Amino acid sequence: MNLSIVIPLLNEEESLHELHNWIVSVMEKNSYSYEILFIDDGSTDNSWPIIETLSHENANVKGIRFMKNFGKSQALHAGFAAAKGDVVITMDADLQDDPEEIPELYAMIANDKYDLVSGWKKKRYDNVVMKNLPSKLFNWAARMTSGVKLHDFNCGLKSYQNRVVKNVEVSGEMHRYIPVLAKNAGFKKIGEKVVKHRARKYGETKFGMNRFINGFLDLITIWFLSRFGKQPMHLFGALGSIMFVIGFLAAGYIGASKLIRLYDHEPTILVTENPWFYISLATMIIGTQLFLAGFLGEIILRARQGNDRYKVSDTVNL
Numbered sequence: 409m410n411l412s413i414v415i416p417l418l419n420e421e422e423s424l425h426e427l428h429n430w431i432v433s434v435m436e437k438n439s440y441s442y443e444i445l446f447i448d449d450g451s452t453d454n455s456w457p458i459i460e461t462l463s464h465e466n467a468n469v470k471g472i473r474f475m476k477n478f479g480k481s482q483a484l485h486a487g488f489a490a491a492k493g494d495v496v497i498t499m500d501a502d503l504q505d506d507p508e509e510i511p512e513l514y515a516m517i518a519n520d521k522y523d524l525v526s527g528w529k530k531k532r533y534d535n536v537v538m539k540n541l542p543s544k545l546f547n548w549a550a551r552m553t554s555g556v557k558l559h560d561f562n563c564g565l566k567s568y569q570n571r572v573v574k575n576v577e578v579s580g581e582m583h584r585y586i587p588v589l590a591k592n593a594g595f596k597k598i599g600e601k602v603v604k605h606r607a608r609k610y611g612e613t614k615f616g617m618n619r620f621i622n623g624f625l626d627l628i629t630i631w632f633l634s635r636f637g638k639q640p641m642h643l644f645g646a647l648g649s650i651m652f653v654i655g656f657l658a659a660g661y662i663g664a665s666k667l668i669r670l671y672d673h674e675p676t677i678l679v680t681e682n683p684w685f686y687i688s689l690a691t692m693i694i695g696t697q698l699f700l701a702g703f704l705g706e707i708i709l710r711a712r713q714g715n716d717r718y719k720v721s722d723t724v725n726l
């Protein structure tokens with residue numbers, strides 16, 4: 409199969425027919441073999457019955473329905489697990505992404521030039537203050553911390569090699585950072601394509617302002633995990649050692665200066681009256697705790713039964 413189109417959706421009943429018909433017309437024009445995977449992320453409107461109807465009319469339409477709203481990342485994860493096409497394309501259900509972009513996105517992946525191509529909504533049709541400015545800042549921070557040079561991480565329209573979607577774990581609200589996850593999994597050929605963006609036709613946005621707060625927190629998590637996730641001791645051990653050494657030197661200084669004063673028969677003060685005493689005490693305790701955090705991290709890593717310690721890119725005769 410050429411193409412899997414993965415569409416996460418929450419309460420998008422007005423858009424689904426139009427979106428489906430449009431995608432099908434693009435598929436038929438280019439004679440692709442395809443599947444459309446609708447993942448209903450706990451809609452409370454008529455979205456699911458509509459998906460069922462579409463699936464009766466068109467055998468290429470498949471659906472997954474969540475028990476409740478688990479979030480866009482989880483919906484994408486379910487779609488990725490089910491996707492059978494050589495090329496996987498994700499798009500939003502709200503008609504803001506243009507199906508006419510599919511052939512080019514498909515070609516960029518199918519000729520093996522890229523592992524992942526991300527859409528770039530260069531000209532956006534969203535609220536300037538609520539979305540465009542924060543999103544510039546957000547993309548800048550994501551570029552800086554991840555080293556992935558994309559202008560628009562959060563664009564719903566992206567295309568992937570099948571092996572990419574099978575090897576990234578999209579969880580939490582990490583759908584914003586799939587290119588970073590892909591890079592961390594070892595996929596280096598990450599491209600970008602300017603895509604047409606349209607104003608939301610029906611309904612309203614499902615993410616409020618807290619998308620930016622959560623987005624930045626997730627960014628810190630992802631930066632931390634990619635840098636130190638496999639070796640927490642490298643961070644905590646280093647910080648802990650530095651702290652401990654500072655404390656140790658401060659304690660040594662207190663002791664030495666007291667001895668010198670005693671030797672010179674000068675009056676001495678109680679160690680607790682020396683500010684260095686508290687600095688030494690605090691840094692030694694914090695240093696030990698950081699060290700312990702590093703050890704615990706290492707132990708948890710070793711105890712965890714997981715298959716995400718490495719990624720296999722190919723197998724033969726298996």
Ligand code: UDP
Nearest residue numbers: 416417418449479480500501502613614615
């Ligand atoms: N969506 C989803 N689960 C959620 C929130 C959103 O599947 O919990 C879907 C939504 O239906 C749409 C896509 O994710 O297809 C993008 O959402 P939206 O258009 O609200 O985001 P925006 O375009 O405002 O960034």
Ligand code: MG
Nearest residue numbers: 500502504608
């Ligand atoms: Mg939208």
